[in-house]
Amino acid sequence: MENKLNDQKISSTIETEVLVVGAGNAGMMAAAAAAEKGAQVMIIEKEDSINLLRLGLAGVGTNAQKRAGMTIDKYELVEYLAAFAQHNVDEGLIYHWANNSAEAVNWVEDNILKPHGAHLRAEPDSLVTSSAYQGFSTENDPTIDDETFVSYGTWFQEKIAALGVNLSFKMALVKIIKEGNVAVAAIVKNISSGELIKINVSKGIILCTGGYSANEELLKKWNPLALKKNVYNDSPRNNGAGIVSALDIGAIKDEEPAECIFDRGLVPVGKKTEEMYVQTATYEDWLWLGSHPLLKVNLRGERFANESVPYQFTVNAASKQPGYLYAMIWDDNFDEYAKQFHTLGCARVGFPGYMANAKKLREDTQRYVDKGLVVQADSIEELAEKLQLPAENLKKTVLRNNELVKMNIDKDFGKEAYRLTPINKKPYYGCILGGRILCTSDGLRVNKKMEVLDANYEPIHNLYAAGNDSGGFFFGSYPDRVPGLAASHAQTFGRLAGQSAAK
Numbered sequence: 001m002e003n004k005l006n007d008q009k010i011s012s013t014i015e016t017e018v019l020v021v022g023a024g025n026a027g028m029m030a031a032a033a034a035a036e037k038g039a040q041v042m043i044i045e046k047e048d049s050i051n052l053l054r055l056g057l058a059g060v061g062t063n064a065q066k067r068a069g070m071t072i073d074k075y076e077l078v079e080y081l082a083a084f085a086q087h088n089v090d091e092g093l094i095y096h097w098a099n100n101s102a103e104a105v106n107w108v109e110d111n112i113l114k115p116h117g118a119h120l121r122a123e124p125d126s127l128v129t130s131s132a133y134q135g136f137s138t139e140n141d142p143t144i145d146d147e148t149f150v151s152y153g154t155w156f157q158e159k160i161a162a163l164g165v166n167l168s169f170k171m172a173l174v175k176i177i178k179e180g181n182v183a184v185a186a187i188v189k190n191i192s193s194g195e196l197i198k199i200n201v202s203k204g205i206i207l208c209t210g211g212y213s214a215n216e217e218l219l220k221k222w223n224p225l226a227l228k229k230n231v232y233n234d235s236p237r238n239n240g241a242g243i244v245s246a247l248d249i250g251a252i253k254d255e256e257p258a259e260c261i262f263d264r265g266l267v268p269v270g271k272k273t274e275e276m277y278v279q280t281a282t283y284e285d286w287l288w289l290g291s292h293p294l295l296k297v298n299l300r301g302e303r304f305a306n307e308s309v310p311y312q313f314t315v316n317a318a319s320k321q322p323g324y325l326y327a328m329i330w331d332d333n334f335d336e337y338a339k340q341f342h343t344l345g346c347a348r349v350g351f352p353g354y355m356a357n358a359k360k361l362r363e364d365t366q367r368y369v370d371k372g373l374v375v376q377a378d379s380i381e382e383l384a385e386k387l388q389l390p391a392e393n394l395k396k397t398v399l400r401n402n403e404l405v406k407m408n409i410d411k412d413f414g415k416e417a418y419r420l421t422p423i424n425k426k427p428y429y430g431c432i433l434g435g436r437i438l439c440t441s442d443g444l445r446v447n448k449k450m451e452v453l454d455a456n457y458e459p460i461h462n463l464y465a466a467g468n469d470s471g472g473f474f475f476g477s478y479p480d481r482v483p484g485l486a487a488s489h490a491q492t493f494g495r496l497a498g499q500s501a502a503k
Helices: 002-009 025-036 063-067 074-084 091-116 153-162 216-222 241-247 311-318 334-341 358-371 380-387 391-407 485-502
Strands: 010-021 041-045 119-122 139-143 166-169 171-179 182-190 196-207 230-233 259-267 295-297 326-330 374-377 428-440 451-453 459-465
Touching (some): 010 025, 010 182, 025 091, 025 153, 025 196, 025 485, 063 119, 074 091, 091 485, 153 166, 171 241, 196 241, 230 259, 259 311, 295 391, 311 428, 358 428, 380 428, 459 485
Parallel strands (some): 041 166, 182 459, 196 459, 230 428
Antiparallel strands (some): 119 139, 171 182, 259 428, 295 326, 374 428, 451 459
């Protein structure tokens, strides 16, 4: 009866073989893969542009890595990822990614980059200095000159157009229609006109809408702590529509939350975490320095964790402190300290980081001094006052930090000696930080064909999911020491979903 009622409101009907919902890393790859297999493909995207934001692509055994003479131990990597998640994952899916990641990465290089004079450069120098900072050289970066990133979104659009894919913007998924155990159609809304359109599919619907980090109601339901740990959401497109539409027809999802959080969210002094959840697509008030292992203290001015851990771990640790937020304290030599830290991925100084050099890092930080989100002072007492931190506590913490530097050993939290830095050169700097959630990653349960599963762990036929709509791969925190994993997970599984749906 519900389907009949919806049919009465439909303004038009479209026929296609494969419908891809969402034009991001997963969706664009899914569409290309299905079209290459000869399927008639349509992509709908609720915004007015595609969403290829992530540049670094992880892979195991890519052509770029072979050119660089690099070898990654697949079994060590997969076990690291499973152990990172406390094995709250489908380990077979992680192996499935590792076994198919090179094909997906190579496809991007051969079909999207090389025709435009670009290529992938393998990041060669992951550094393993302790169990807290084990890294893997998985990242492959699109570039022309091996010194800067190149964006390839427009080239990808040209490619899928050449493959005959119909890409329609301002079209939002409303619901999926299932007959028996087969997904047969989707009801979508033309956002510009308000009209409802029925899209009949003969081969498959592939959900690639991202997670639900922009939907505060779903966060309250599935991941309430995220609203306390995070003060920014950097994926305002991700409203959970794909996941909800599948749950409505009997699908199952991960039962525990997973998320990717960066430790770069600047908070105005005096602002409380419950007063902020800024939705931004432009990385508003994003402090690159925030991911560097400088001194970090709770709102009582006390150190609370090893700062040399994955980005999200600092935010997690702060969630066990008063007020959920924390402060970072440093001195005027910070651009020199950055050279010795050897951070990985986007936080590093120099390509493939987003700060080209230490000078650029200083300039980026100065932007927020000028804006008042980073404060300067000539004494620790003055800095504490400006940050609204207890002055005596902060003075003791800074004194202890400087003692540990002189001893060349972190007796309190075990940070590597080369990451211990003094606070003794004026002016002193400080800021209040909170988490920035990039995405949620607890998605729909899928099998290796990327088919969405029902409560009996059987596939709902013709329904697929990839990217952050698909689950079983992540748990809790994102493993940022495997650079490029999120984009590669999306593209690799998008490609597999497209190939499955086209059969």
